[in-house]
Amino acid sequence: MPNLDKQKNAAGKLIEFDMVSHTADELAHRHSAKDDHPLRFQGQGKILLALAQSDGLSQKELATRLNLAVQSTAEFVNKLVKKDLVTKEKSSADRRKTIIRLTDLGRETAAAETAKVPAYLEELTDTELDQLTAILTKINHHLYSDIDQASPTYANKFQETVADHLRDWFM
Amino acid sequence: MPNLDKQKNAAGKLIEFDMVSHTADELAHRHSAKDDHPLRFQGQGKILLALAQSDGLSQKELATRLNLAVQSTAEFVNKLVKKDLVTKEKSSADRRKTIIRLTDLGRETAAAETAKVPAYLEELTDTELDQLTAILTKINHHLYSDIDQASPTYANKFQETVADHLRDWFM
DNA sequence: AATTTTAGTCAGGGGGACCTGATTAAAATG
DNA sequence: CATTTTAATCAGGTCCCCCTGACTAAAATT
Numbered sequence: 434m435p436n437l438d439k440q441k442n443a444a445g446k447l448i449e450f451d452m453v454s455h456t457a458d459e460l461a462h463r464h465s466a467k468d469d470h471p472l473r474f475q476g477q478g479k480i481l482l483a484l485a486q487s488d489g490l491s492q493k494e495l496a497t498r499l500n501l502a503v504q505s506t507a508e509f510v511n512k513l514v515k516k517d518l519v520t521k522e523k524s525s526a527d528r529r530k531t532i533i534r535l536t537d538l539g540r541e542t543a544a545a546e547t548a549k550v551p552a553y554l555e556e557l558t559d560t561e562l563d564q565l566t567a568i569l570t571k572i573n574h575h576l577y578s579d580i581d582q583a584s585p586t587y588a589n590k591f592q593e594t595v596a597d598h599l600r601d602w603f604m
Numbered sequence: 605m606p607n608l609d610k611q612k613n614a615a616g617k618l619i620e621f622d623m624v625s626h627t628a629d630e631l632a633h634r635h636s637a638k639d640d641h642p643l644r645f646q647g648q649g650k651i652l653l654a655l656a657q658s659d660g661l662s663q664k665e666l667a668t669r670l671n672l673a674v675q676s677t678a679e680f681v682n683k684l685v686k687k688d689l690v691t692k693e694k695s696s697a698d699r700r701k702t703i704i705r706l707t708d709l710g711r712e713t714a715a716a717e718t719a720k721v722p723a724y725l726e727e728l729t730d731t732e733l734d735q736l737t738a739i740l741t742k743i744n745h746h747l748y749s750d751i752d753q754a755s756p757t758y759a760n761k762f763q764e765t766v767a768d769h770l771r772d773w774f775m
Numbered sequence: 776a777a778t779t780t781t782a783g784t785c786a787g788g789g790g791g792a793c794c795t796g797a798t799t800a801a802a803a804t805g
Numbered sequence: 806c807a808t809t810t811t812a813a814t815c816a817g818g819t820c821c822c823c824c825t826g827a828c829t830a831a832a833a834t835t
Contacts, residue, residue: 439733444721446740452645453747460754474623505823529782529831550615553746562610564735569617575724576624583631700812
């Protein structure tokens with residue numbers, strides 16, 4: 434039976450981490466030139482990530498996979514097109530479909546989102562890194578089951594697009 | 605010189621954590637009744653947190669402390685008033701000022717934002733909790749210096765409103 | 776061939792985080 | 806007392822995420 438105080442400490446630190454890291458890269462972005470925002474796993478970022486894992490999906494497929502309305506998907510895709518991160522092209526096999534593909538820039542951007550090692554990790558020792566990885570693995574595992582409980586249908590797609598993507602990348 | 609692979613592993617897990625936890629509470633919220641959104645350390649959430657640490661500030665003070673335009677602050681405050689989380693009241697000492705105070709509900713909400721121990725922490729052992737706390741302390745420390753470098757003026761206010769708040773709470 | 780299903784699009788909307796500009800009311804100050 | 810500073814407000818805007826409704830074009834079905 435783990436100690437409640439220890440849990441609280443960790444919880445506090447996690448919240449702090451959330452706030453501090455949020456604020457830190459808010460400030461970082463304000464000072465860099467004409468860059469765009471974090472993106473993360475929302476809206477346009479979601480699309481990018483999904484494509485990075487399997488390129489050339491149709492809008493409909495993207496929408497289903499990401500649990501979004503097709504119209505929202507279309508909106509995000511269009512925004513990404515304007516930023517030259519993806520391209521739209523009519524499927525010749527089924528001319529109703531629009532195939533979305535990452536541009537080179539899009540691929541780079543998606544990779545950068547993911548592959549970048551934050552500077553603060555460089556300060557940790559090997560042991561700490563291992564510990565952190567182990568702990569996060571456990572936590573993420575737990576969260577996956579939460580997602581699965583809330584929406585079993587979505588859980589699969591989600592795990593496919595996100596977790597697998599990251600797993601291949603790093604482990 | 606820490607191992608780059610280990611850094612990458614940890615980085616991947618952190619990103620995964622970010623995405624997974626985001627998605628998890630997105631789903632969680634969709635299923636609960638008429639609740640409001642995460643709030644966090646942004647917009648309305650920022651205000652709430654600041655007030656939880658020192659109630660009865662004026663809008664101007666809030667704005668300065670949180671690095672927001674006074675108009676933005678006013679907007680968030682008004683939204684919070686509509687949700688019955690804070691009250692506005694003219695200062696009798698200086699009738700230009702509007703004093704913002706948390707309602708009971710607001711206080712509860714702010715506390716809930718902070719005090720809740722996420723379920724996933726319950727799965728960790730005491731040792732893991734200690735490790736996590738230690739690691740996050742280190743990381744947060746690093747991020748504070750980043751913030752300080754980016755905006756020394758803001759750093760103080762920030763640390764005051766956030767870090768101290770959490771520290772009193774937990775440690 | 777006629778109908779239905781499917782993939783997209785346009786239009787419009789709701790809520791959120793922020794900001795600048797212009798204006799008012801109340802203090803502070805010369 | 807007149808002017809300036811200060812705290813707020815209104816108005817209007819930008820961009821983001823995300824959804825419903827209405828409608829078209831192209832496949833699939835009957």
